[in-house]
Amino acid sequence: MAVSTFKRGLLLPTRKHATEGTPVELAPLPKQVVIPINQHFGAPNKCLVNVGDHVRRGQKIADAAAPGPMTVPVHASISGVVKKIEPRTQSNNTEGICVTIEADPDAAGGEEFLPPLDPFTCTKEEALARIREAGITGMGGAAFPCHVKLNPPPNKPIDFIIADGAECEPYLTTDEAVLTEKPNMLILGLTIVMKITGVKKAIIGMEDNKEKLIPMIEREIRLNEQAASVGEISIGLCKTRYPQGGEKLLITALTGREVPSGGLPMDAGCIVQNVGTLVAIAEAFTLGKPLVDRDLTVSGGACKMPKNIRAPIGTLLTDLPPVFMEVDYDKLKKILFGGPMMGNAVPNLNIPIQKNTSGIILLTAAETVAELEGPCIRCGRCIRNCSARLSPVIMNMALEAGDLDEAVAAGLMDCIECGSCTFMCPARIKLVQRFRIGKQRLRIRQQAQQAAQAAKAAAAQPAPAKT
Incomplete structure (x- = not known):
């Protein structure tokens, strides 16, 4: 099989040996979960429960006041009693409202899932509504509402569905575990997405360090009864190179297309979904299961028992028993939620696992x-290794000078925040951190401009006539 790739990027030590090829272990039921009510990219949710309420696993506990296209509900991941509703630090280092649920042993096993739904006989509208009601967001990191991605505008024709199983970040191995342990659910989720979108071609993209999995996945494609009727599913092998798992780079490697500056994958005729997201979609239809659990890798030199685990969303690593997960606090110097290249450093381990938590390093x-x-x-090392073909040094100079417009002109909003420039910088300049702050400043400026325009428009309205 031909191996595709993209230009530039990095050859990194993968450091996956500690968990590579190991099965996902089910974490013991934690004594509590701390569930952020906002875990998606979009409009904020409001809490639907109160302190003292008894909730069941799968019960909706937060949703938007007026559910719209950019809203996704959140569900209880264990059965128990709501003990607190308060601001807590989250994995993005900002405070947000969280619901603390204390496990109730007497309610163990009680679930409030949705009824199963046949994705191949229901309407497109019903299928998209199911994905939204199940609270499914992209599990690769961005947490973009899945039902929105699967319903592009009519003027954006889609030619390819791409299942992202590249998993290029060092240490992380849960996508490989999905490909190994749940290929049948992966293929089912992929056929469901093809049915919803009407797209006839799908590609499962993976790096060539997972080449041994190809025969098993091809077998599942042949065994799936719906695969042949919905279209053609193939496997695309990519060179093991960072950041191959970035959706824009995966599109280029597998299709030869390029997402335009300021554009989205649909502007290149593609929809990209993480393999874990596709499994969650399959479970939402066959089991009626909302997104209440998360597979993630826990690894690093300060982890005494590196492993892939499945834990309820909202779990704190400190609540897992030492016989299952032990941390060497004497050696622990840094905690990352996500991979070492794009993850966020957090101050302690009292941070809850979220829908987009791919790993804790x-x-x-x-x-x-x-x-x-x-x-x-x-x-110029940052330029030579930038996979988005930008000039990080010029963007950084503009931001240091306070010139947001110049930074945007140099490509600030096209930066995928992969961290390659920071990794290669001999001066150890925290380039990605500066670019993230620069994007935040730009959004704040845009919001202020929009507010000023709205105020100006309101002032221009004639006063109501007096009676």
């Missing part, structure tokens, strides 16, 4: 860098 001093920034020496 516990790093030792030898595994992380804590050096002071030096001056930029204009070496």
